[in-house]
Amino acid sequence: xxxxxxxxxxxxxxxxxxxxxxxxxxxxxxxxxxxxxxxxxxxxxxxxxxxxxxxxxxxxxxxxxxxxxxxxxxxxxxxxxxxxxxxxxxxxxxxxxxxxxxxxxxxxxxxxxxxxxxxxxxxxxxxxxxxxxxxxxxxxxxxxxxxxxxxxxxxxxxxxxxxxxxxxxxxxxxxxxxxxxxxxxxxxxxxxxxxxxxxxxxxxxxxxxxxxxxxxxxxxxxxxxxxxxxxxxxxxxxxxxxxxxxxxxxxxxxxxxx
Amino acid sequence: xxxxxxxxxxxxxxxxxxxxxxxxxxxxxxxxxxxxxxxxxxxxxxxxxxxxxxxxxxxxxxxxxxxxxxxxxxxxxxxxxxxxxxxxxxxxxxxxxxxxxxxxxxxxxxxxxxxxxxxxxxxxxxxxxxxxxxxxxxxxxxxxxxxxxxxxxxxxxxxxxxxxxxxxxxxxxxxxxxxxxxxxxxxxxxxxxxxxxxxxxxxxxxxxxxxxxxxxxxxxxxxxxxxxxxxxxxxxxxxxxxxxxxxxxxxxxxxxxxxxxxxx
Numbered sequence: 287x288x289x290x291x292x293x294x295x296x297x298x299x300x301x302x303x304x305x306x307x308x309x310x311x312x313x314x315x316x317x318x319x320x321x322x323x324x325x326x327x328x329x330x331x332x333x334x335x336x337x338x339x340x341x342x343x344x345x346x347x348x349x350x351x352x353x354x355x356x357x358x359x360x361x362x363x364x365x366x367x368x369x370x371x372x373x374x375x376x377x378x379x380x381x382x383x384x385x386x387x388x389x390x391x392x393x394x395x396x397x398x399x400x401x402x403x404x405x406x407x408x409x410x411x412x413x414x415x416x417x418x419x420x421x422x423x424x425x426x427x428x429x430x431x432x433x434x435x436x437x438x439x440x441x442x443x444x445x446x447x448x449x450x451x452x453x454x455x456x457x458x459x460x461x462x463x464x465x466x467x468x469x470x471x472x473x474x475x476x477x478x479x480x481x482x483x484x485x486x487x488x489x490x491x492x493x494x495x496x497x498x499x500x501x502x503x504x505x506x507x508x509x510x511x512x513x514x515x516x517x518x519x520x521x522x523x524x525x526x527x528x529x530x531x532x533x534x535x536x537x538x539x540x541x542x543x544x
Numbered sequence: 545x546x547x548x549x550x551x552x553x554x555x556x557x558x559x560x561x562x563x564x565x566x567x568x569x570x571x572x573x574x575x576x577x578x579x580x581x582x583x584x585x586x587x588x589x590x591x592x593x594x595x596x597x598x599x600x601x602x603x604x605x606x607x608x609x610x611x612x613x614x615x616x617x618x619x620x621x622x623x624x625x626x627x628x629x630x631x632x633x634x635x636x637x638x639x640x641x642x643x644x645x646x647x648x649x650x651x652x653x654x655x656x657x658x659x660x661x662x663x664x665x666x667x668x669x670x671x672x673x674x675x676x677x678x679x680x681x682x683x684x685x686x687x688x689x690x691x692x693x694x695x696x697x698x699x700x701x702x703x704x705x706x707x708x709x710x711x712x713x714x715x716x717x718x719x720x721x722x723x724x725x726x727x728x729x730x731x732x733x734x735x736x737x738x739x740x741x742x743x744x745x746x747x748x749x750x751x752x753x754x755x756x757x758x759x760x761x762x763x764x765x766x767x768x769x770x771x772x773x774x775x776x777x778x779x780x781x782x783x784x785x786x787x788x789x790x791x792x793x794x795x796x797x798x799x800x801x802x803x804x805x806x807x808x
Contacts, residue, residue, distance in 0.1 A: 407639075415636035418596055419650045419698075420625040426653075 307503055314432055317425040327430035335396035336438030342395055347446035351453030359462055372473035375454040380482040384447035386534055389493035392439050393526035397501035398519040400431050404505025405515040428502045435498025443490035485541050492533055497526045549574045549706060549738045550595060555604035557590055564590050566762040577732050577739045579749040582759035583793050588742045592708050597621045626654055629699035629707045633714055635691040637683040644679045647698045669697040673727060689720025700731055709741045713748060725752050746785055758784055
């Protein structure tokens with residue numbers, strides 16, 4: 287009997303969480319009312335979760351660009367195609383690595399911070415106090431963080447890609463000795479605005495929605511204890527990573543199909 | 545017939561299978577300070593959450609100012625709460641805002657007053673709780689008693705007609721406790737409020753309250769003025785008021801026979 291119950295729980299719990307997340311997403315959208323208070327709160331959050339992620343994004347971007355260039359160079363040199371290093375680097379970054387790695391870094395740096403902050407507000411009854419003061423916590427706490435995440439991630443993704451291109455170019459031109467004209471020329475001729483640049487943008491926008499939502503959801507519905515907050519932060523990173531990679535595949539299929 | 549601001553009628557509440565409150569009838573007259581007392585875990589805070597509409601009764605009704613809380617929609621519930629001040633157990637100050645901004649939150653949210661007037665209003669409220677000098681401090685720089693006083697200033701900043709206090713004296717030293725007690729009485733009388741104090745601090749409440757209810761075993765086991773309660777002979781009331789370790793509320797949590805547990 288208990289085994290049956292446990293099997294039922296294994297089915298019903300994820301379904302209940304999924305249902306709750308859909309309702310919560312609707313609640314967030316319904317709570318978005320553009321006004322000066324929301325603008326101020328959102329800008330403050332863009333600074334907290336966006337601007338403070340700049341250093342980690344820039345450092346990681348630069349090194350990812352260099353290592354990608356090195357790996358491509360090693361393989362392409364076997365076929366005498368080292369002139370294509372710039373092309374491989376740019377296409378990998380725009381189409382996949384830029385948005386995906388930025389989303390993973392974002393959920394680790396900013397997502398965990400959002401989940402922990404909201405979880406702690408719940409544990410210390412700050413959210414409850416808001417409700418009792420007739421202030422909607424979803425409107426005042428969740429919405430600004432969600433919107434700030436959605437705005438920040440595409441911007442951070444562009445910066446990541448830019449720094450990765452800079453890192454790759456530095457390595458290819460200055461260390462590998464590839465001609466800078468060939469490197470940049472091949473890159474520019476192979477990257478297309480619609481299929482590459484816009485794919486990067488749409489993916490990072492989708493990942494911004496996903497990573498920000500998972501962070502606010504995990505924090506808002508956490509068990510209000512130290513252990514619960516710990517689990518919420520871990521869940522933010524793990525679930526974001528899995529969902530981002532699945533959605534990445536789906537968007538790629540969709541955009542290459544049409 | 546007294547004019548009651550709050551009326552709980554045949555009210556029951558359960559968490560799943562576990563019954564917390566059963567057929568409670570409780571009236572809070574306007575302008576009074578009423579204490580709701582009882583042992584820990586008996587459901588006192590649940591009563592507060594039922595009054596504010598954070599929880600819904602499984603049976604019975606909760607009326608605040610003649611309106612049924614359990615049948616209110618979200619909009620009306622928030623409208624009602626604007627007229628209620630709640631002091632939560634730990635103060636629940638917003639940790640990212642300083643004292644001034646904490647007190648100003650309800651004013652900024654619910655009014656369009658100019659900044660100069662907001663400043664004056666907040667300073668008046670902080671002066672009333674003796675913390676005008678702490679206006680620039682962050683919550684992390686306040687003692688427990690100071691945080692409770694700032695929370696009291698915040699809860700009363702819009703001059704609500706009803707104040708609810710959840711364990712306002714818990715964890716406070718004697719000076720902090722008597723300060724909060726005096727503020728509850730003064731705020732209530734000066735502003736013509738009604739106050740409900742959830743607590744288990746017997747002596748303090750017998751001094752402060754005009755009327756008190758004692759909750760135990762899911763129901764109200766005693767009620768009356770402090771004098772009437774002292775004369776009550778119900779063993780559950782006597783045990784609670786005298787702080788007796790064992791009695792109708794047992795010392796031991798229900799368990800199997802000790803010999804069986806220890807000797808196998």
